[in-house]
Amino acid sequence: LMFINSTEVFDVLVIGCGGAGLRAGIEVSENNLSVKIIGKRSKHDAHTVLAAGGINASFGNLDSEDSWEQHFADTFIEGYKIGDPEAIEIMAKNAPYYVAEIDRWGGNFDKLPNGLLNQRYFGAHTYRRTCFSGDYTGQSILKTLIQKATSLNIPIDDSQYVTELLVENGQCFGAMAFNIINGNRTVYLANCIILCTGGHTRIWKKSSSRDLENNGDGFFLALNAGCELIDMEMVQFHPTGMVTPEDKVGTLVTEAVRGEGGILLNQDGERFMINYDKERMELSTRDKVASAIYSEILNGRGFKNGGVLLDITHKNKDFILSKLPKIYNQFLEYQKIDISIEPMEVAPTAHYSMGGILVNAFDHSTKIKGLFAAGEVVGGLHGANRLGGNSLAEILVFGAIAGKNAVKYSNNHNGKKISNKIINIAHQNINKLIKKGDDKASKIEKKLRDIMWAFCGVVKNEQYLKQGLSDIEKLKKRVKNIDCELKDENFIQLANIFNLRASLTAAEATIISALSRKESRGSHNRSDFPSLNKNFNFNTKVKLRDSKLILNLNKFKKINNNLKDILLKTKEINNFHNKLIE
Secondary structure (H helix, E strand, C coil): CCCCEEEEEEEEEEECCCHHHHHHHHHHHHCCCCEEEECCCCHHHCHHHHCCCCEECCCCCCCCCCCHHHHHHHHHHHCCCCCCHHHHHHHHHHHHHHHHHHHHHHHCCCECCCCCECCECCCCCCCCCEECCCCCHHHHHHHHHHHHHHHCCCCEECCEEEEEEEEECCEEEEEEEEECCCCCEEEEEEEEEEECCCCCHHHCCCECCCCCCCCCHHHHHHHHHCCCEECCCCEEEEEEEECCCHHHCCCECCCHHHHCCCEEECCCCCCHHHHCCCCCHHHCCHHHHHHHHHHHHHCCCCCCCCCEEEECCCCCHHHHHHHCHHHHHHHHHHHCCCCCCCCEEEEEEEEEECCEECCCCCCCECCCECEEECHHHECCCCCCCCCCCHHHHHHHHHHHHHHHHHHHHHHCCCCCCCCHHHHHHHHHHHHCCCCCCCECHHHHHHHHHHHHHHHCCCEECHHHHHHHHHHHHHHHHHHHHECCCCCCCCHHHHHHHHHHHHHHHHHHHHHHHHHHCCCCECCEEECCECCCCCCCCEEEEEEEECCEEEEEEEECCCCCHHHHHHHHHCCCCCHHHHHHHC
């Protein structure tokens, strides 16, 4: 096979066409540097569109007592105090600015009669803080960012698969990519790179992610470049995903349904959250609601398709069409159900990677010079449990911060240090995979998703985790024998092999991290260690050494006195949760 090989040069290269990548690229462009955004999935349908329910900012438009301090406290405490306090502070302080900005740019958020942004409750928020566009907020934000990027003439190519970051002596100078339609290869040279590639939740059988997204490829690129990953065991299972039809299992049913009054019922007709969190009920933290639903199903109180009921039929149809139009149409299209008349059947689904690349909280740089990261690919902000609405705030705040600091780095960078040797190795690493074989990437991927759901799902234990690790080792051996002749120029097949390799690495990092955390904390539930261990005040860290994953435990980052004072002031409000984790 003959490929066209080309080279493109920019001040900054952004990898990932979702919200974080677009916001980073916009920041670079507005600072008059050249930038290109590349990705492997349609820019109009990036994973950002699935963040439907809303975006958090402490405007206090409905509850005047709200503040960035309370937003900080809710996020830090509900993350079970293992999140990076400095990152949380930056997000909470800056969210109002960036939410107001995206609305000005055309975000079309719901407004109150006085013209201020409307806000709704989301689980475990002390006040109404979540701004929204119906139940399609992520889609609205993504569309607005694309329009802004287009107005700035930022080139976006969403048919590029990045196979490798080009790094020499701890300095990133570019990336190798191929076009998933025609196979043509491009060496992108840049003063710095910003990784915005999302997480790894596609590797579970029941997942809210779709094909070609959240395969863990950003983690794989970062590890191979020399970065570290943090808290990989912290994977959020969203409480409510669809249970039918077969090809839609795991599709997200937004938290906005519960935020607008939806209730959960088991087979006995019981509103069962009263047994798990009688104070907050359906608006408890996602880890608690997911665990409660899982427990109800496990104990035989689920329904025929293996879920529980989410019921909003007590609200009138006009209200539902106004607040939840996307979900209304989703169930009508996929199940022929009118949710204003019939309840929805739902079950937990792998939804969000709270762990990820370890970055500096202030500038979102990694330990590799010239390499920055933002969005779900980064760990540290959410701790052991992500609050709904914080992910969209994260992509705007830290997308902009990563872009700003990439500009600063690029302006101070004296010329591009390019290694032809590293570029040639990157070509060879692609060529090695194009060969005849007896196995299929799709078969191995399916097996991996089954393994992760069975042995590293909502509830884990040592026996299951070790079995999962053993099964993954067997799958890794099969990768060498995958068929990839590309007879019909099917370069998606080649992308699938790279995705699979990344997924296997991300799965292994997740399991070894989960084995090391011998406690239950937030989204990490161990049936053999059912209680939180207040002495286990560590973050897990994973790095690659001699092609093997190495795990270390690092003490939590110390919280400064100013933030300690904030927690003390808000302690009375958050007293309920503090009782659970102190």
